[in-house]
Amino acid sequence: MAKKNTTESSLPKVLNLFDAFSSDQLPKDQGYIVSSFINGNTGYAIYEIISYSGVKAIYPEGGGLTFQSQGKKLHTLIEPASYPNKSIEPYLREKTDQIPLRFKEVNKLTAKNQSTIYYSKKPIESLSSFTVMRPQGYNVSFVFYNRPDIYVTLEKFFEQSFTNDAGLPMSDAKKGAAEITDIVKKTMNFKGEYDN
16 A cells, blocks of 8 residues: 555656657546636636546547546636626537536636636536547646645646636635635545446
């Protein structure tokens, strides 16, 4: 058991997903992928968090990476106070602004600057495969390694990105990051169905 922890703590915490793939450092058994889609002009931001396990294959396809693996996806959306389509259900918005959820399927936090954070109440299951598109512009895709401090690392990433990329006040970024990481920890961990 102690040996496993030594191995886990020697893993990197986080790497760019596509760099990790090209250098053959992607974890095959368990990992989290976080992709962000930031509109640099408006501050509108979408985050997609994927937990995966038991990968059969990973290969480039159509400008992205396809994982033959079961996975779970959690979506987060941050809309600035000036966003004109606030009343439109997230799944019905323009393609660049949408997440596959209705208002009743998300939790909502309103920040001091009147930005709104929406995040899934529970993840969506992906049973056979999923594809992560190569990021463009301000967008990023990172793989987080299943280390003992994984949830601390995830929470810090969200905190910093919510503040720096989506313009949230630090106190709201911290609150949102903590709540989202808590859902990830409780519903997307590698216990239970992911265990062999």
